[in-house]
Amino acid sequence: MSASSSQILHKERIPATGCLVVPGRIHLDIAISLEKLFTKRKITWLIEETAHCDANLRSYLEKSNSGAMFSAEDTAPADAGSQLRGFIENDGVLIFVPSRATARNGTACHIPTAHLKVLCAFGLPILPVAVDVPRESCLSIESKSSLPSAVIAIGELISAESASLSAFQQALLTANEEAYSTRPLFKGSLAIALLEGLKKYGSKKRILDGSDDTELPFHKILAAAIVFSKHIRRETVKPRVAVVLPPGKAGLIANLAVLFAGKTPVNLNFTAGHEAIKSCIRQADVDRFITADPFVRKISGFPWPPNRDLIFIERVLPTLKKKIITWAIVSKILPTPLLGRLLRLNQRSGDDEATLLFTSGSSGEPKGVALSHRNVLANVCQFGTRLDLPKNSAVLGCLPLFHSFGSTATLWFPVIEGINLVTYPSPLETKRLAELIALHQVNIFLSTPTFLRGFMKRTDPAQFASLKLVVTGAEKLPKSLADAFEEKFSIRPQEGYGLTETSPATNVNLPDPEAKPNTVALPSSRSGSVGQMLPGITIKITDPVTDQNLPLNRQGIIWLKGPNVFHGYLGDPKKTAEVLSADGWFRTGDVGRVDDDGFLYIEGRISRFSKIAGEMVPHETVEAAINKVLGLDNDTERRIAVVGIPDEQKGEAILMLSTITGPGLEQECIGLRYKLLDEGLSPLWCPKRIIPVHEIPVLASGKLDIKACEILAKKSL
Numbered sequence: 001m002s003a004s005s006s007q008i009l010h011k012e013r014i015p016a017t018g019c020l021v022v023p024g025r026i027h028l029d030i031a032i033s034l035e036k037l038f039t040k041r042k043i044t045w046l047i048e049e050t051a052h053c054d055a056n057l058r059s060y061l062e063k064s065n066s067g068a069m070f071s072a073e074d075t076a077p078a079d080a081g082s083q084l085r086g087f088i089e090n091d092g093v094l095i096f097v098p099s100r101a102t103a104r105n106g107t108a109c110h111i112p113t114a115h116l117k118v119l120c121a122f123g124l125p126i127l128p129v130a131v132d133v134p135r136e137s138c139l140s141i142e143s144k145s146s147l148p149s150a151v152i153a154i155g156e157l158i159s160a161e162s163a164s165l166s167a168f169q170q171a172l173l174t175a176n177e178e179a180y181s182t183r184p185l186f187k188g189s190l191a192i193a194l195l196e197g198l199k200k201y202g203s204k205k206r207i208l209d210g211s212d213d214t215e216l217p218f219h220k221i222l223a224a225a226i227v228f229s230k231h232i233r234r235e236t237v238k239p240r241v242a243v244v245l246p247p248g249k250a251g252l253i254a255n256l257a258v259l260f261a262g263k264t265p266v267n268l269n270f271t272a273g274h275e276a277i278k279s280c281i282r283q284a285d286v287d288r289f290i291t292a293d294p295f296v297r298k299i300s301g302f303p304w305p306p307n308r309d310l311i312f313i314e315r316v317l318p319t320l321k322k323k324i325i326t327w328a329i330v331s332k333i334l335p336t337p338l339l340g341r342l343l344r345l346n347q348r349s350g351d352d353e354a355t356l357l358f359t360s361g362s363s364g365e366p367k368g369v370a371l372s373h374r375n376v377l378a379n380v381c382q383f384g385t386r387l388d389l390p391k392n393s394a395v396l397g398c399l400p401l402f403h404s405f406g407s408t409a410t411l412w413f414p415v416i417e418g419i420n421l422v423t424y425p426s427p428l429e430t431k432r433l434a435e436l437i438a439l440h441q442v443n444i445f446l447s448t449p450t451f452l453r454g455f456m457k458r459t460d461p462a463q464f465a466s467l468k469l470v471v472t473g474a475e476k477l478p479k480s481l482a483d484a485f486e487e488k489f490s491i492r493p494q495e496g497y498g499l500t501e502t503s504p505a506t507n508v509n510l511p512d513p514e515a516k517p518n519t520v521a522l523p524s525s526r527s528g529s530v531g532q533m534l535p536g537i538t539i540k541i542t543d544p545v546t547d548q549n550l551p552l553n554r555q556g557i558i559w560l561k562g563p564n565v566f567h568g569y570l571g572d573p574k575k576t577a578e579v580l581s582a583d584g585w586f587r588t589g590d591v592g593r594v595d596d597d598g599f600l601y602i603e604g605r606i607s608r609f610s611k612i613a614g615e616m617v618p619h620e621t622v623e624a625a626i627n628k629v630l631g632l633d634n635d636t637e638r639r640i641a642v643v644g645i646p647d648e649q650k651g652e653a654i655l656m657l658s659t660i661t662g663p664g665l666e667q668e669c670i671g672l673r674y675k676l677l678d679e680g681l682s683p684l685w686c687p688k689r690i691i692p693v694h695e696i697p698v699l700a701s702g703k704l705d706i707k708a709c710e711i712l713a714k715k716s717l
Helices: 028-037 055-064 077-091 113-120 165-180 190-200 218-235 249-260 274-284 293-298 313-319 321-333 336-342 373-387 404-417 430-439 449-453 479-489 573-579 619-629 665-678 706-715
Strands: 006-009 019-023 043-048 067-070 093-096 126-132 150-154 206-209 214-217 240-243 264-267 289-291 310-312 353-358 368-372 394-397 420-423 444-447 469-472 494-498 505-508 538-542 556-561 586-594 600-605 609-612 615-618 640-647 651-658 689-692
Touching: 006 028, 006 165, 019 028, 019 077, 019 113, 028 055, 028 093, 028 150, 043 055, 043 077, 055 067, 067 077, 077 093, 077 113, 113 165, 126 165, 150 165, 165 538, 190 218, 190 249, 190 336, 190 373, 190 404, 206 218, 206 249, 214 218, 218 249, 218 310, 218 313, 218 321, 240 249, 240 274, 249 264, 249 313, 249 353, 249 404, 249 420, 274 353, 274 368, 293 310, 293 313, 310 313, 313 321, 353 373, 353 404, 368 373, 373 404, 373 505, 394 404, 394 430, 404 420, 404 444, 404 505, 444 449, 449 469, 449 479, 538 586, 573 586, 600 619, 609 640, 609 651, 615 619, 619 640, 619 651, 619 665, 640 706, 651 706, 665 689
Parallel strands: 006 150, 019 093, 019 126, 043 067, 043 093, 206 420, 240 264, 240 289, 264 353, 289 310, 394 420, 394 444, 444 469, 469 494, 651 689
Antiparallel strands: 126 150, 206 214, 353 368, 494 505, 538 556, 556 586, 586 600, 609 615, 640 651
């Protein structure tokens, strides 16, 4: 790796006065690049006394003959800072040298928290420097030789008075987002990336459809998608095409073909209510629907359009068999660039629309989220490279294709990265899913806590022996469920986080890496959190009332920024303006905080908070306490839900929907109140009333249907 191939961003941020420069990571070429940035200024290398450096870097630093040491165990860092201040007088520069670390791919900060705390307590102005190394965290379809050896982004200077761990975390993540966003891949076409994956892994990887136990290698998937794309071009006029199919070979081919046709796939939520589905169809403005006869019969309640608008994939593909055979040969012979030009796959790329998804509508009408080629490619890279999966991995795809995680993780990711894809049309049939995991030695299982509970009673632990990673999202993972799952299956579920608007993954817990010799191992999981930020994503926290910026370790509204963040809601500039700032920050609507090691904790959704007597009350925290005192932690179904309603005296009041209540509701509510008070819950947080319901409304993703819960609560008043 040569320093000459490093790319430097924001040199204008380098202050003319002295400062402490803190790069997120360092190796010899980075040290050389940093030294060149501060030519003609006195440079002193600052090293923690127990740090381990690469031999070449250590040799280089020794030759510089200008170094200083400090201890991470120093109990008086301000005094040490006073001694170090002399090194930055007369515009001198102290450059911190992080120790060698074992960390997950794309980790922005390779500095142990204990070291960072001391650095921030020196009382010196700090210049954060992000170092992104694309060759270490790129997709397998990318040419490493065409990538810069490193992208170095200078962050905003932190004054001595403002220096803190939270301030440094935010400044470094923001600089890292700027560096990561320059990757050439993100300017390209999702269709081309998929073509490259299908070509590269043509006969090596396959989709295994658990609904009929058929297998198709990638090269056959490619040929079928190419031919079907030509049929779609002929049969459709509008730029978007609806897809109404479950996970499986038909759903994969349909989505690939729509993209290859130069159009946008719109995977519709067939489990939603009629009005929500009609809203999605109207907003998407589609003229044709790709589906299959058996599926039409299975979901007869779907507001299907006239038959002439339906394209039945299982009818069409057999009529194209000869063409598929021809294209199987052609696609094997032609190199990817020529094949891409022949299929006109480069006509859309970068910020052009790649796929259209809709929010769940859990708190209102579904909103159209048009994800660009850049968004999807960025998230596949962020998610896929952080996992760093071994060869011959297999992922189970049973989440719906209209679910953003199901779309990115079980459509685009396995095709681009060459991972065997095992599919099944429903996440609820736990017995069959367990059989498929065992039969095909699945390594990665993506699910939700709601769906995960179904495996606790009906699955033999031996069936999960091949699993190396279980990731949950869409809702909070209860510690009791994680503990019980780990005890039974000897693997702990890891909680992640994301939103449709972020393509979707932004955070994920992963097993901690094993430390390599002479390195410090940085943690990559923390119970109760949703994990650290994925590469190239930055975060800020604001006050829910004043919108003023808060330190990352304070609870507030979460804002995210990165190449995976969408550009706005379909045809709705007003709602877009409510969540997207002019400089690209996305207001998630979730409330949370970041701990000292960079792990994000979700405290709840702002729509799931009640303001009672001036106090913010998180519904999810109240639900967790109720589940605990009622012994419902291990139930496979939701039994209770908390909602807020207007209250004249205190602004809002808490009501509890429950499927387990008996005739004495008032007495039950009093009894529950005493139990919650014994647990230390504030009286303001206790439910005012219990409302009996037959079932708690839940969406197909497993998330609570907030809108339906509020309707039930209002009906009871």
